[in-house]
Amino acid sequence: MEKFQSELVKRILILQYKPFGDVLLNTGYLPSLKEKFPNVKIDFLVRKPYDIVLKNNPNLNEIITFENLTGIKYFFQRIGLIKNIRKRKYDLIIDQLKGSGSGIISLFSGAKYRLGFNEHQFNWVYNLRTNEGSPKFTAARKFDLLKPIGIDKLSYKIEITITQDAKNYISNWLNKNDLSNSKIICVAPGSPVKSKKWNSDNYAKFCDKIIEQTDYKIVFVGAPDEQNDIQNVISKMSKGAFVAPKTDFIKAGALLQKADLLICNDGGLNHLSIAVETFSLAIFGNTDPILWSGHELGNHFYLKNNNWNYSKDDSFGISIEQAFAKFEQILALDNFPQK
Structure with a gap:
């Protein structure tokens, strides 16, 4: 493999196409990368839209x-994209993906250094390679790839900029619904991945129990393609709840900033809660919650039944009583x- 010489690096390109949560987790190591290469274009x-x-x-x-x-x-776009990247003359490519496209x-790319994991199916593409380390939260795990370029610390902080426009948008909605002075719990029962969605009956009973036994208001939040999941839960509830207005990822972050707690499946909003x-x-x-929950941070928790075997049983082996406890x-x- 190529011997890495950091002084030769003037331009770096990071590859991580999607989804929202995975892109967000990459922000955890960016300060360390900038510290290592303070005068380099990153x-x-x-x-889009990530x-x-x-x-x-x-x-x-x-x-x-x-x-x-x-x-x-797609074919012609990919040719144009590669031409654009070659024209920019990057010295280092950091491929955080493991797919054929990246x-x-x-x-x-024309880059002198191409950094990727040994576990990548096309690992021969990379002249700088390393192994994935032991299981840990993915924001920390992304540092594993950076070891060949001299970055091995695991200190990270996931970052996202919540704009004032997004904050105003959420504040106005809260005012209109008399929620500005209420205690709020956000609930996100949706997911684009079916096997990640906890049973809608359980979500409905869990939310009803929260409303019955606490003074919290429930605000459902989710992506546009998760609204059916939200309405499915609401239709099974006996208590009233609110549905957040149309939000993008930034506005969802502004809403989470106003909430005391997010209850959700494994997904991007859980990572967003860490950032805000x-x-x-x-x-x-x-x-695996070890990889995806951020539990070691002290304010992010999870429920997982390790004895449960997924076979069309979307209860995940987790009862309403366990969730409420x-x-x-x-x-x-x-x-x-x-x-």
């Missing part, structure tokens, strides 16, 4: 975007905020 290649996560990040110089195309349009971009420092309780199905434990913590 760019990020990401697919670029919104990176806007106004102080550690990036430019965000390069592309559309999600298919067929012949491998091809890395191979034809709102407590969370994530309910896990067949994914965990909820009460979180509320009883000395550091639990009352916003």
